[in-house]
Amino acid sequence: MLKLVRTLPKVLKYLPSDKAQDARMYILSLQFWLGGSPDNLVNFLKMISGSYVPTLKGMKIEYSDPVLYLDSGIWHPLAPCMYDDVKEYLNWYGTRRDANEKLKSKNAPIIGLVLQRSHIVTGDESHYVAVIMELEARGAKVIPIFAGGLDFSGPVERFFIDPVTKKSMVNSVVSLTGFALVGGPARQDHPRAVEALMKLDVPYIVAVPLVFQTTEEWLNSTLGLHPIQVALQVALPELDGGMEPIIFAGRDPRTGKSHALHKRVEQLCTRAINWAELKKKSKTEKKVAITVFSFPPDKGNVGTAAYLNVFASIFSVLKDLKNDGYNVEGLPETSEALIEDILHDKEAQFNSPNLNVAYKMSVREYQRLTPYATALEENWGKPPGNLNSDGENLMVYGKQYGNVFIGVQPTFGYEGDPMRLLFSKSASPHHGFAAYYSFVEKIFGADAVLHFGTHGSLEFMPGKQVGMSDACYPDSLIGNIPNVYYYAANNPSEATIAKRRSYANTISYLTPPAENAGLYKGLKQLSELISSYQSLKDSGRGPQIVNSIISTARQCNLDKDVDLPEEGEEISAKERDLVVGKVYSKIMEIESRLLPCGLHVIGEPPSAMEAVATLVNIAALNRPEEGISSLPAILAETLGRDIEDVYRGSDKGILRDVELLRQITEASRGAVTAFVERSTNKKGQVVDVSDKLTSIFGFGINEPWIQYLSNTKFYRSDREKLRVLFQFLGECLKLIVADNELGSLKQALEGKYVEPGPGGDPIRNPKVLPTGKNIHALDPQAIPTTAALQSAKVVVDRLLERQKADNGGKYPETVALVLWGTDNIKTYGESLAQVMWMIGVRPVADTFGRVNRVEPVSLEELGRPRIDVVVNCSGVFRDLFINQMNLLDRAVKLVAELDEPEDQNYVRKHALEQAKALNVDVREAASRVFSNASGSYSSNINLAVENSSWNDEKQLQEMYLSRKSFAFDSDAPGVGMMEKKKIFEMALSTADATFQNLDSSEISLTDVSHYFDSDPTNLVQSLRKDGKKPSAYIADTTTANAQVRTLSETVRLDARTKLLNPKWYEGMLSSGYEGVREIEKRLTNTVGWSATSGQVDNWVYEEANTTFIQDEAMLNRLMNTNPNSFRKLIQTFLEANGRGYWETSADNIERLRQLYSEVEDKIEGIDR
Amino acid sequence: MYPKGGLEKGDPPYRGEPTLIWAHVKRASKFLILLTGTDEETRRLIIVLAGEAAQKRGYVFFSEVKFIQESDLKTIDELWKQYSDNKFGYSVQKKIWEKSDRDFTKFFIKVGWMKKLEASEVEQFNYRSFPTEFIWEMDENTPEGHLPLTNALRGTQLLTCILTHPAFHGNEEEKGEEKGEENGVPEGKGKKNEGLKGLRNRIFKTDYSF
Structure with missing residues (x-):
């Protein structure tokens, strides 16, 4: 058809008839229009008016023929024409008179650019020209290609791959369109995109021009990039393996045209070149900075990462890199020696936590290397300050081996400061933190930084949620260094934060192989008793065995989980069966629970x-x-x-x-x-x-x-x-x-493309495997799916049934719950759908399957009242699913405005009350969707608990209120998060139940600090007028048979399967140093639950004390393997007692005190 | 938003020998009382001097700056300095830029091409809107180095090339002298400026009538 449009006018020109001329004009019009440039449009108007406006007919208005542009091809602002052959383009490129020697050099990196044809044709290409100039000025050659349609996979293969050698002619690719490679904003074909990019095999960056915001609106917004653009131009390209969503172009409010943001263009171009350099540099000269974390700040925690044996993994990575040709001179023989090297400072610096000092940076040097240093003074005063500092210099901790530097990332710095933890917004990085990254980039001169394991704090520093500006700390800190990040495959949500805010190429690693928790001690005896009951129950020994079962169950503290009859009480055979059945069911639940045993080591996949x-x-x-x-x-x-x-x-x-x-x-x-x-x-x-x-x-x-x-x-x-x-x-x-974790790392370090793949739970979604993929989340507008809604209904119904059963048949009026990012990615929005089903609305998808509307479910269909909700979105959920927050807020407001009786619609009931009390309208009162302020994460209760830096529970509750009370308002979506503490408090005060979801078998309540960090149970009690403690529930959808348990049941189950389970702690201890820390972490998180919910039984602490302290052999193992973590363990026991969560004998406490001073001495001794 | 800095399509391309540029510059100098016009003319001249391709395109690609003759750039700069009492001109901008460690954000803020965002929570700056927010007045409120404007729509490489053009290479040596001046005789300089200011106010009345 297009060919016809091109040739037809030439033929028609020579036909005399008017009809033929009309036809010719028509075709010419099409050409002008499709050519779309300003010149073409001027000539189009000239032609039309000269030919068809009666008064102008005699005037013979001259017009030029339409200029036709290629549909796809190569464009350069200096080139005399567009090319559809890359060889021709490069020939022209070689003859450029303006190019300097550097640009002509054979060694110049070559960057492929992907542009949109419409911008070039309409002359709205200033931002493209800016990128081309910046790259060329920095000595990189460019091949800028464009296409008119939405499928760029063809042009990418055609113009970037040498047709003869089939090798890529570019060293990295930057798409300036902001779109997914195939399908743009409409229907994407990610597999096709990935296929094309795999052939290309170079780093692939997708930068974003502002579309829905002016430059000023973006700069002023704490959200950053407009949510719609985040969904279409950040989340979707990620599925192609696109990295680094850097905003490089703004919009002029007057002309509507795009313009370069000069610093952002600089950032984008230097980063693109540095990725390309990874492809060009030899392995022997390449410098890699491995960064490990220390959470919470304590020497025993250096090298923390979820499920990972960090030092063993680093050791395995370095051995492999060494064999591959990297310079790792002086690498010790064992991973234990590696730990020693980094942890122990031979020359004991004053005021240092005794880590090895890799570099001392003078304040003057720091200020010269760190342009944003002055901005940190607002929070931290003049450098050097007292963190990572000896009072005169800033200290960088770590150790260098040849071209590899292993460094310890400094911590937030405010963990121990209760006042700072209270601030609703997070503080900037401190000087020591900034100095670390200045060192890595400018003194060590890293070609790439490798962040080792899930996760550090760089990407959680203040700044916009998505679409960093010059003033956002994650962007300033990472600077120009390509960032490779080993990330746990089961955590796609936080991995996504690392990708978007710190430009990480995330490489997934496997969580350790899971085992069934199994049974031990009394639980094992119980199972034996039950099996003998089954064979002997009709032999007359039945009642006797049941008695033993009941007393053993009591010893195992199962009396809270199962209603046990008094010992010696006469019960019928049928009742006996039921009691045994219930105990049996509990035992089986514990036995079959999956737990990751030990810690994963990179490069060591599980055996079959x-x-x-x-x-x-x-x-x-x-x-x-x-x-x-x-x-x-x-x-x-x-x-x-x-x-x-x-x-x-x-x-x-x-x-x-x-x-x-x-x-x-x-x-x-x-x-x-x-x-x-x-x-x-x-x-x-x-x-x-x-x-x-x-x-x-x-x-x-x-x-x-x-x-x-x-x-x-x-x-x-x-x-x-x-x-x-x-x-x-x-x-x-x-x-x-499959073992791709090392392979993918090497690919990334060699400037190759790392295949993308979803993160999540390998059990639910085996596509997560094999690991070693660049993790992505999902299309945020695709959730909740229909299947998710189905599962959500089951959980909500079970939750409401359970609550009714425990509360005299009454429905809860309000449920306070938490939405997690990872949870919603793994389950395709199940918990999001739970909220919808509680308030009685149904998500409606458009033709592309995007959920952007809800409709109310009638009360008849619902068959119960609409339950009010208080939704606490994690900071990560907020970053990833802002459109869904918008949808939820609209849903809540919709429900509050339904004309229904108040006893059938608790949302309306409460909103009306609150509107009256606060003197606002119902819509505003119906604010139920809360989170942190933009760029801020967590309630900080986790930090306070981990660092024991809190006075009383009131203080923790105040933290929760001040940090989590930011509402999303769908009536003013551009504003972002707004503080609405009063409504937050009032809404929480109506809660009859609190509720969270567990999404993976490997992460349970005490494995991470997130869950108690977001638990409002005690807070709700203090806010409720009647002072009643709300019921607390945890849903567990990790197994085929979904369960809703009370929080205390789940805490007990978790303690039995992990902290107190020999299989678990022996598995952990086989990892040595890290293993002790893992044990300590579980206990600390348990104290967190006592603090926020009071749902931890005394026996949990008592048994833990028996297991780890009273057992002399165990005690010595812990103390010798990681004395710092062991000290923290003792401290936590004492704290649990001091805060009134654990009552025990005076002997036990005395023993702990004594041990504490022993281990102190030991630590001093070791270090001296 | 930014200085457009393009030739109008209708303008005849400059085809003369570089030395003949004077005729154009003289035409420009007549307009000096109208800073707007001069500023525009300067940008037009830069395009003309960069060569035919730049004229056809309507803007200068950074690598074309090397085609501009040293003497021509110097002449333009001299005229600016002469008529602005050393307040404007590329060499003036260059000094400010060097003092800003070649950081364009700092430079743009100093010469008043960027403005502080009041609504922002953190200290941030946005580009000024062209033409309404730029100042074509010989006023003491006009920041030093504010003129001539160079388009930043396409990034900062063009300006980098102008400021590092051999025409302004001598400036580094002046750095020292200038410092001495600052420390040495600030009062005298101030007085001189005041005298000139009166003169300027009489001669260079702002008039946007044509």
Whole structure:
């Protein structure tokens, strides 16, 4: 068609008839219009008016022929024309008279640019020209390509890849369009984009021009980039593996045209060149700065990262880099020696925490190297200050080996300062923090920095949420250094923050292989007793065994979880079954809980056998969209049972069902184990899964799972369904044991493209595997999905049932709950949908599947009152899902304005009351969606607890109120977060229940400090007029059988499966130094729960004391492996007692005090 | 928002020998009483001097600055300095830029091309809006080095090349002298300025009528 438009006018010109001329004009008009440039449009008007305006007809208005532009090609402002052949373009480039020697040099890096044709044609290309000039002025060649459509994958391959050698001709690519490579803002095709970029194999940056905001609006906004642009131009390109969403162009409010933001363009271009240099530099000369963290600031915590044995991993990485040709001179022989090198300062500097000092930076040098140093003085005074400082110089801690520097990232610096923790906004980085990054960039001269593990504090420094400006600290700190970040695969939300705010190329690592928690001590005895009860219950010994079960259960503190009859009480056989069933069900719950054992070491993937528990859990989920039935469902079916039915029966404690479920679980494990054994070699490695698999599949009786099941009661299971399932498990197994973490790191350091992949829970979404991918989240507008809404309904219904059962059949009027970023990514918005279902609205998607509307569900359909909510969004959720906050706020306001009776609509009821009390309108009173101020994260209760820097619970509650009381208002979405403390307090005071979701089996309540940090249970009690403590619930959707438990039940379950479980702590201790810290962390987080909710039983502390302190051998192991963490452990025990959370004997306390001074001495001694 | 700094399409391209530039510059100097015009004319001249391609394009690409003759740039600069009592001109801007450690944000703030954002929580600056927020007056409120304006729509490389042009290479040596002057005879200088100011006010009345 376009060809026709091009040639037709030439033919028609020579036809005399008027009709033909009209046709010619019509085609010319099309050409002018499609050509779109100002000149074309002028000539278009001239032609039309000269030919068709009657009064002008005689005047013979001259016009030029339309200028036609290529549909896609290469454009350079100096070039005489556009090129559609890269060789021709480069020929011209070589003849440029204006170019200097540097630009002509063979060694000049080459940057590919991706531009939008419409900007070039319409002459709105100043921002493009700015980038081209900046790159060329810095000595980089450019190949700027453009396309008219939305699919850039073709042009990228055509112009950036040498047609002969098939190699990339560019060293890095910067897209200035801000769009996903294929599909722009409309329907994306990420797999195609990734395919094209894999061929290209260079770092791929997607920079963003402002579209919906003027420059001034963006600068003034604490949100930063407009939410719609964040969704379309930041989140979607991430799915292609796009990095570094740097805002490089603003908009002039007068002309509407784009213009360069000079400092941002500089930042973008230097970073693009530095990425390109990684491709050009040799390995021997490349300098890498490995950065480790210390959370909370304590020597025992140097090298903290979630699930990671950091020093062992660094050691493994460095050995590998050394073999690969990097200069790692002087690397010690073992990872223990590496720890020693970094932790211990041989020359003991005064006022240093005894870490090795890598560099002392004078204040003068610091100020010269750190242009933003003066801005830090507002919070920290004149440099050097007293953090990372000896009073005269700023101290950089770490150690250099050849071209590799291992450094310790300084901490926030205000962890121990209760006043600062209270501020609603976070403080800037301190001088020592800034000095660290100035050192890395300008003195050490890093070609890349590698942040080691989840996570540090750089990306959480104050600044805009997304779309940094010159005044945002994460941007200033990271400076010009390419940032590679090892990040836990299960944490896509915070990984996304690191990507957006500190420009990280995130490389995922696996969480340690999970194992079933198993049973120990009394719990093990119980399980034995139960099994003998089952075989002997009708023999007359039944009552006796039940008595033993009841007393053992009491010893195990199960009396709070199960209603136990008094000992010796006469009960009927039926009741006996029920009691045993309930205890059994609890035991099985504990036994089958998944826990990551030990810590992961980069470069050491799990063996096949270690992957069994994970595979069993993968097999436990139904995947209807892929046509895969779950293993338990297949097995239950064999006996004519529906697995959901079995789950429900087991939850109720029906002995028969509990036993059946146990058998199903056992059979599942057996079948999967048999399968894994067959597909591995003698060393337990999966050598050649595909070969092995083909030989396994399709041989009916020979299939290992069939062989296994033939000896069980499930021998008649559906073979076809099993084959489909095990084929899928085979794929998963291959992915679990794949080792790409080191490989991907090396690719990143060599300036190659790191394949992107979703982060999340490998059990729910095996696409997370293999690790070693550049983690991304999801299209934020895609959630909640229909499936998520379905699951949400189940959880909400169970929650409300539970609350009713415990509260005389009354519905809660208000539920205070938390929305987490990671949770909503992993579950595609389940908890978001829970909120919607509580207030009774339904999300509505548009034709692209984007959720941007809600509609009320009628009261008839809902069958209950609308429950009011107080939504506390984590800072990360706020950054990632601001559009969904907007949607929720609109939903709440919509519901508050429905004309419904107040006893059927608690949102309306409360909003009306609050509107009256505060003298505002209902819409404003109906503010329920809260979070931190922009650029600020967490309630800081976690920091206060970890550093024991709090006086009383009141202070913690005040922190929560002052930091979390920022509301999102859909009536003023551009404003961002606004403080609405009064409404926040009033809304919380109506809460009858608090509620959070657990999203992954490997992260539970005491594994991280986030959960108690956001728990308002005690706060609600203090705000409620009746002073009643609200019920607190935790939903657990990590297993096939979703559960809503009370908070105290969950705390107990967590303590039993982790802190007090020998399998867990022995697993941790096998990692040495880090292991002690992990144990201490669990105890500290437990104290956090006591402080925010008061839901921790005394026995938890008592048992912990028995396990770790009273056991002499254990005590010595802890003290010798990591004395600093052990000291903190003792301190935490004493604190739990001092704050009244743990009552124990005077002897115990005396022993702890004595130990404390012993370990103090020991630490002093070691260091001297 | 910014100085447009382009030739109007209708303008005849300059094709003369570099030395003949004088005719153009003289035409410019007549307009010096009208700073707006002179400022515009300066930008037009820079484009003309950068060569035919720049004229056709309507703006100068940074690497074309080297085609501008040293003498021509110097002449333009001299005229600016002469008629502004050393307040304006590229060499004046260069000094300020060097003092700002070649940081363009600091430079833009000093010469008044950027303004502080009052609504912002942190200290931030935005570009001034062209033409309404720039000042074409020989007023003491006009910051030193405010004129001539150079387009920053396309970043700062063009201005970098002008300020580092060999025409202004002598300036580094002046740095020392200037310091001496600052410390040595500030009072005398001040008086001289005051005298001139009166004169300027009489001669250079602002008039935007044509």
